[in-house]
């Protein structure tokens with residue numbers, strides 16, 4: 001019997017093929033694209049986005065959406081910088097409390113987001129969008145619009161110290177990704193997210209506390225946003241309201257391009273990794289082949305749409321919402 | 322004449338149809354029977370153009386045709402009522418009936434709702450369903466929705482010229498006796514124009530209605546028999562490949578329940594929207610059947626016990642402890658399990674695989690500190706796949722792809738394995754083949770022996786009588802009559818019907 005390759009299997013691998021295809025394409029146009037130096041550049045731009053996209057993956061798996069990331073990142077980044085500078089300015093010693101501090105801020109904002117969505121029964125789209133604005137406002141209030149500089153060499157080593165050509169932050173992000181995968185594949189909450197995304201009635205009928213699980217998902221997402229915030233600060237050495245900018249579009253597109261269904265129930269963090277890489281390879285590749293700025297944005301949009309087109313099985317949806 | 326020649330279909334890990342030849346003469350009613358997972362639904366979907374065969378030809382009056390999509394099939398006069406309900410719940414009944422075929426009601430881009438309602442009423446009249454066509458579909462009962470699906474298919478009668486072929490995939494499994502008779506009348510009446518393929522696990526129905534019966538086993542047509550001459554037993558044997566036990570309901574294994582141990586007590590419970598109080602006790606090892614006509618309020622009782630709706634008055638005690646928080650998670654934590662009738666919505670998570678579905682309600686027992694024990698999960702699934710002979714390539718198969726009956730088996734395994742002490746079964750054998758029904762009856766007996774209390778809404782009166790220790794006849798939300806059902810002194814269906822209507 002010939003091995004039977006179903007449409008399902010093919011669809012699962014399409015995002016990876018798209019990624020490989022893009023790499024080949026850009027390499028063909030400019031061989032410099034295919035170098036450790038350039039890959040490191042892609043990795044640096046991709047790491048904070050990866051954390052944010054992984055966070056929102058959990059929410060999307062449940063069939064909800066979270067748009068609060070820009071606000072959460074802004075607040076977490078600013079709080080991180082403030083705590084760090086207040087406590088001696090170095091992550092070695094008491095200043096290190098800035099890291100758990102930022103994560104707690106992310107978790108708290110996620111919890112508020114989840115509570116508003118679940119307890120007040122406001123659609124996650126609206127609840128999180130509004131909360132995102134509140135976050136941006138809050139961070140402006142804290143900083144008064146100023147930038148906070150961080151010059152702790154130990155913290156900056158996330159960017160400056162390299163192994164095998166890639167900065168430390170890449171490895172940190174990969175480690176967090178593995179943790180996320182563990183949550184997704186090996187814990188009850190991960191399994192339950194899939195169940196809720198697959199059918200909420202069924203999840204309820206199986207005795208799951210759906211409301212609580214939703215809140216947990218938003219909390220986990222918040223923690224990952226905060227991780228993204230810390231890495232973003234590490235990259236630039238600056239924390240400000242603007243730190244959160246652009247993450248909403250990039251992270252949601254990455255999740256979708258990676259093949260996680262917006263309707264919930266299928267996909268996961270590995271898909272998100274591929275998605276983030278696709279988006280960043282496109283962004284980087286356009287620079288490498290020398291397209292002007294205004295052209296880049298348009299092309300990015302078009303490429304994203306075609307990637308989404310290729311990576312989703314539209315026959316599975318009766319309606320595309 | 323409609324013909325299939327040498328049709329082949331494979332899915333990863335399963336060879337579903339192996340060179341099937343099949344034909345239907347004009348005006349003929351053809352029965353199609355076979356075990357769960359034999360390939361009946363797949364065959365029907367191929368005829369309907371919803372699934373593409375890997376090989377083989379489809380001929381209408383000797384001319385080859387190719388349906389790429391159900392729309393093509395509909396244009397050729399082929400209609401299908403799916404096994405799992407396929408109406409869109411948030412649309413109105415008339416929108417569902419004319420979905421995709423609104424053109425005759427559109428004038429200058431706007432739908433003439435009045436005209437559509439009139440046409441819909443005409444279609445509903447064919448199945449004697451007296452409801453407002455503007456009703457939102459999700460408000461209807463399960464059986465009403467089934468009739469709407471039928472009405473939707475019957476709309477072909479006006480839409481298409483010429484001959485029709487209508488495919489009915491287990492249309493009767495949710496209908497009451499009266500509705501089944503009505504369906505059969507409709508079918509017989511339409512014979513002048515249409516031929517039918519009729520799938521059911523109730524062989525007596527198949528034999529009363531069909532001219533010819535195809536027996537499908539593991540994707541091969543093993544026999545074609547004349548409907549008038551065939552006998553139920555011989556068909557059963559061909560389907561299952563062995564003799565069916567005489568002691569179908571396992572009455573010899575019915576033990577006395579434990580009088581002294583009350584698992585569940587309802588004390589003057591008033592369900593929402595029903596004026597009557599309901600009280601009963603369920604003992605360890607007891608099978609209590611609720612019988613009544615469709616809409617008598619049996620399901621409401623189960624849903625209250627499961628914490629899905631809060632009763633207006635009265636108290637429910639589980640093992641002596643009054644239930645305060647009415648939530649499903651609370652009930653599940655107290656050892657209550659519920660196998661609902663609507664498998665597609667509340668039974669199976671499509672997209673999750675077999676073992677994930679089975680352990681979903683009992684992840685606590687399959688994890689330590691929130692971390693799953695995947696090995697144990699796999700083992701549980703393999704164990705139950707064997708026990709209930711569930712037809713799957715492996716425990717990693719997506720449950721959404723299983724045949725209807727096999728999905729039902731997964732749901733049964735899920736609740737049985739979770740160690741619930743009170744299990745409520747709403748039509749547990751719906752859509753199961755004879756062999757699988759036997760397995761379920763065995764399972765019920767085994768549960769009783771272990772001291773589990775079972776509340777049953779059975780598929781047929783015979784099943785209720787055969788399986789239960791006690792029967793409560795429910796009418797208009799009130800328990801009208803109790804029957805004791807010890808082996809040897811069981812009531813007859815006639816005794817029950819008197820109180821049902």
Ligand SMILES: Nc1ncnc2c1ncn2[C@@H]1O[C@H](COP(=O)(O)OP(=O)(O)OP(=O)(O)O)[C@@H](O)[C@H]1O
Pocket residue numbers: 332333335337355356357358359360361362363364404712713722723724725726727752
């Ligand atoms: N989309 C699919 N992907 C993979 N396997 C499938 C798919 N559809 C059906 N199958 C498999 O094909 C086999 C036949 O399924 P089918 O639904 O035709 O059975 P059936 O005879 O209708 O059974 P039942 O009486 O339980 O409804 C089953 O083993 C099922 O798992």
Ligand SMILES: [Mg+2]
Pocket residue numbers: 361362363404490724725726
């Ligand atoms: Mg079927």
